[in-house]
Amino acid sequence: MSWILTVFVIIPVLMLFALWVAKNDNQVRGVMVAGSTALLIGAIWLTVYFVQQRNAGNHDAMLLTNSVMWFKPLNIAFSIGVDGISVVMILLSAIIVFTGTFASWQLEPMKKEYFLWFVLLSSGVFGFFISTDMFTMFMFYEVALIPMYLLIGVWGTGPKEYSAMKLTLMLMGGSALLVLGILGIYYFSGATTMDVIELARLHAMPKDVQNIFFPLVFIGFGVLGALFPFHTWSPDGHASAPTSVSMLHAGVLMKLGGYGCLRIAMFLMPDALEMWAPIFLVLTTISVVYGALSACVQTDLKYINAYSSVSHCGMVLFALVMTTQTAITGAILQMLSHGLMTALFFACIGMIYHRAGTRDVRYLGGLMKVIPFLAVSYVVAGLANLGLPGFSGFVAEMTIFVGSFENAGMFHRVATIIACTAIVITAVYILRVVGKILFQKIPNEKFYELHDATWDERFAIGCLIFCVAGLGLCPLFFENMIMDAVHPIFDHIITYIPNLGNL
Numbered sequence: 001m002s003w004i005l006t007v008f009v010i011i012p013v014l015m016l017f018a019l020w021v022a023k024n025d026n027q028v029r030g031v032m033v034a035g036s037t038a039l040l041i042g043a044i045w046l047t048v049y050f051v052q053q054r055n056a057g058n059h060d061a062m063l064l065t066n067s068v069m070w071f072k073p074l075n076i077a078f079s080i081g082v083d084g085i086s087v088v089m090i091l092l093s094a095i096i097v098f099t100g101t102f103a104s105w106q107l108e109p110m111k112k113e114y115f116l117w118f119v120l121l122s123s124g125v126f127g128f129f130i131s132t133d134m135f136t137m138f139m140f141y142e143v144a145l146i147p148m149y150l151l152i153g154v155w156g157t158g159p160k161e162y163s164a165m166k167l168t169l170m171l172m173g174g175s176a177l178l179v180l181g182i183l184g185i186y187y188f189s190g191a192t193t194m195d196v197i198e199l200a201r202l203h204a205m206p207k208d209v210q211n212i213f214f215p216l217v218f219i220g221f222g223v224l225g226a227l228f229p230f231h232t233w234s235p236d237g238h239a240s241a242p243t244s245v246s247m248l249h250a251g252v253l254m255k256l257g258g259y260g261c262l263r264i265a266m267f268l269m270p271d272a273l274e275m276w277a278p279i280f281l282v283l284t285t286i287s288v289v290y291g292a293l294s295a296c297v298q299t300d301l302k303y304i305n306a307y308s309s310v311s312h313c314g315m316v317l318f319a320l321v322m323t324t325q326t327a328i329t330g331a332i333l334q335m336l337s338h339g340l341m342t343a344l345f346f347a348c349i350g351m352i353y354h355r356a357g358t359r360d361v362r363y364l365g366g367l368m369k370v371i372p373f374l375a376v377s378y379v380v381a382g383l384a385n386l387g388l389p390g391f392s393g394f395v396a397e398m399t400i401f402v403g404s405f406e407n408a409g410m411f412h413r414v415a416t417i418i419a420c421t422a423i424v425i426t427a428v429y430i431l432r433v434v435g436k437i438l439f440q441k442i443p444n445e446k447f448y449e450l451h452d453a454t455w456d457e458r459f460a461i462g463c464l465i466f467c468v469a470g471l472g473l474c475p476l477f478f479e480n481m482i483m484d485a486v487h488p489i490f491d492h493i494i495t496y497i498p499n500l501g502n503l
Contacts, residue, residue, distance in 0.1 A: 004046065005064050005080045005130045008090060011038050012123035019116050028112045029105065035119070036098040039126075043094035047481075050087045054484060061197055061488055062132060070136075074186075079133035079195050084485035085262075085332050088478055089129045089255060092339045095467060096251040097122045100244035102460035103347050107155070107242065114155055117147040118244065125252050134182045134194040134264060141178070141260070144253060145171050145224075148237070148245070156240040157353075163240035170233040174223030178260075181217035184209070185268055199268050200492055207271040214272035217265040218280060225257025226313040227280075228287040235294075238306035243350025246302070250309045251343035255335045258316040262328070262489065266320065270493040273323060278411065280321045285415045287314025292425035296432075301349045301359040304433060305342065308385060311422055312338045318419055319400040322412060323497070325483070325490040326403025332482045333399055337392035337471060341384040344464040348378040351457055352437075355450045361433055366442030371452045375438045377461045382430040384468045387423055392471035397423065399479075 015035035022028045053063055062081030070076045082090070100118070107114060124144030131137040145168075153164035182194075188209045191199055205213075223230040234254075238246050266273065291311030298304045312334065319331035351374055352367065353359045368375040384391035387398075404416040442448065453461065471478065 003066070004042070004049075005066070005082065007042050008039065008126035008130055009123060011035055011042070012119050012126065015119045016116060016123075019112060019119065022112055025111050028115055032101045032115055032119075036094075036101045039122075040094040040098045043091040046082070047087055047091050050082065050084070051477075051481065054481075065132070067133075067195070074135070075191075075193050076135045077133050077193070077195070078131075078136055080130045081132045081197075082130060084481035084483070085259070086129050086485075088332065088336050088481060089252075089259060090126065092255070092336055093122065093125050093129065093252045095463070096248050096339065096343050099343065099347070099460040099463050100247045102456045103247060103350065104242070104244040105456040106454070107244075110154075114151070114242075117151050118248070121147040121151070121245075121248060121253075125248075125256070128256055129259070132196050134185065134196060134199075136194075137196075137260070137264075138175075138178055138182055141256060142175060144256065145175070148241075148249065148253075151245045152237060152241045155242045155245070157242075158240050159236070160240040163236040167233045167237040170223060170230065174220045174230070177216045177220035177223075181213045181220055182264075184213040184216070185264075188213070196263060196268065203496075205269065210269040210272035211275050214265055214269045214276050217269070218261050218276070221257045221260035221265065222280075222317060223257070224254055225261065225317050226254060226287060226291070226310045227257075227317055228283050228290060228310075228314065231287065231291070231310050231314075234310055235303050235306035238309065238346070239300060239302040243347060243354075246346035246350065247343040250306075250346060251339040254309065254313050255316075255339060258313070258320065258331060258335055261317060262320055262331070266323075266493060267489055270496040273321075273493065274497050277321045277323065281318070281412070281415055284314050284318035284321060285419050287311065288318055288419045288422045289425070290314075292422040292429070296425060296429040298429075299361050301352070301361065301364075301433070301437075302346070304361075304429060305345045305349060308345075308426065308429075309338070309342055311426070312342070312385075315397070315400060315419065315422070318415075319404060322400075322404045322407060322416075323490075323493060324403045324406045325486055326406060327400055328403070328486045328490060329479065329483050330396055330399030330401075330403050332486065333392075333475070333479060334396035336478065337384075337396040337468075340392060340464060340467045340471065341381055344377065344461065344468060345381040345385065347457075347461055347464065348374055348381055351453060351461075352378070356447065361436050363443060364437040365440040366438070366447065367450075368438040369442065370447050370450045373453045373458060374461075377453075377465065378438065379434055380465055380468070382434050384472070386427045386430045390469065390472050392468050392475075395472055395475040395479075 065081035127140030295307035
């Protein structure tokens with residue numbers, strides 16, 4: 001059954017070939033719908049299968065494992081496998097690719113070329129989440145990053161060339177740190193494999209060496225996770241990206257950062273947490289509050305959501321370095337929740353911009369009257385973002401803050417209290433924007449001519465709202481899957497740093 005995971009790489013490759021030979025827009029759309037639907041069905045099947053295996057008593061650390069040697073001199077293998085964290089990230093990716101396809105239904109120009117790069121990006125994301133070999137993970141990580149330059153630089157808006165180049169340079173800088181970190185882990189562990197599970201089991205890397213390579217890996221992944229002060233690429237990149245790219249970028253690509261920090265930096269170098277956790281806790285706390293405060297002073301809808309993403313992704317890294325089982329579980333829930341609600345936000349913003357011709361809140365108003373479906377959808381996204389009970393944001397944030405406050409140390413609890421202020425700040429900028437653009441007087445007579453969402457846009461938004469509300473109302477299904485994967489990781493980390501929460 002292990003072959004099933006390769007489907008998540010094979011389907012995008014087949015989609016690339018089919019798009020290459022497609023003759024017209026209808027064929028391009030047909031390929032995207034068929035491929036994204038197949039990926040979503042595969043992700044749902046994988047989720048059900050994983051739960052069934054756990055209920056049947058299969059408690060292996062990774063399921064559906066397989067390994068094929070690629071490069072023997074460095075022991076690089078195509079090693080795959082999934083746990084609860086991987087499964088929910090694959091499901092999230094499939095949902096965003098599926099809804100992003102319909103959100104880009106009417107994209108012009110060069111629809112075929114756009115979707116070729118979009119599918120290549122998604123193939124890197126899926127490959128990253130199914131990989132258990134460090135180098136293979138890094139390879140797919142790079143595959144996911146490279147298409148962003150063209151997707152923003154060609155199909156973006158505003159200062160798109162500047163934003164694309166800034167994003168690429170900063171993320172490539174992070175990749176350089178990752179190469180050093182991965183090779184350091186491999187050589188100083190004296191291992192004959194790059195498999196993450198085997199390296200963790202071996203745990204042969206001296207503590208002083210861990211202290212050197214831990215920040216390289218954590219910052220390398222943290223750049224993609226919008227870690228302060230390496231976050232500056234994110235707002236510009238989000239603001240200039242086309243709608244579906246913003247959805248995939250903020251919804252999925254940024255999650256590679258938090259996933260890598262946990263799976264490689266913390267899992268393979270737990271001893272280094274004693275030295276570096278307080279430093280990164282300060283930086284992540286700044287990310288959480290700074291992102292929310294920055295969103296308050298923005299006037300562009302995309303920049304508001306981009307800085308909101310800095311805050312929410314900072315919350316993921318904040319919860320990880322808190323290093324309690326509850327907090328780490330909350331971090332993964334936040335990755336899932338933020339992926340869904342920020343994709344919904346960017347979809348609504350892109351559709352409003354397509355109709356109104358502006359994203360500036362100073363020139364928008366009365367949209368509830370002229371485009372009610374999109375207006376209500378924006379309200380739902382906003383309420384999920386500020387953590388209203390019943391939506392996914394509430395479940396994730398409460399799990400994070402409860403888990404963070406479990407630490408007995410005063411330093412950790414003060415940081416938790418400071419981070420909690422972001423909840424209030426988020427409510428301020430969300431409610432301010434909702435009131436301004438939806439309910440105030442219509443500032444432009446041309447807005448009366450705006451048409452509401454089309455069937456494809458309604459379908460994409462409806463799917464995302466269903467997922468955001470579903471996770472908020474029935475969180476235990478995914479929470480149990482995540483806790484099942486977090487438990488062995490947490491036990492491994494805490495074995496070496498038993499008093500981390502009391503620092």
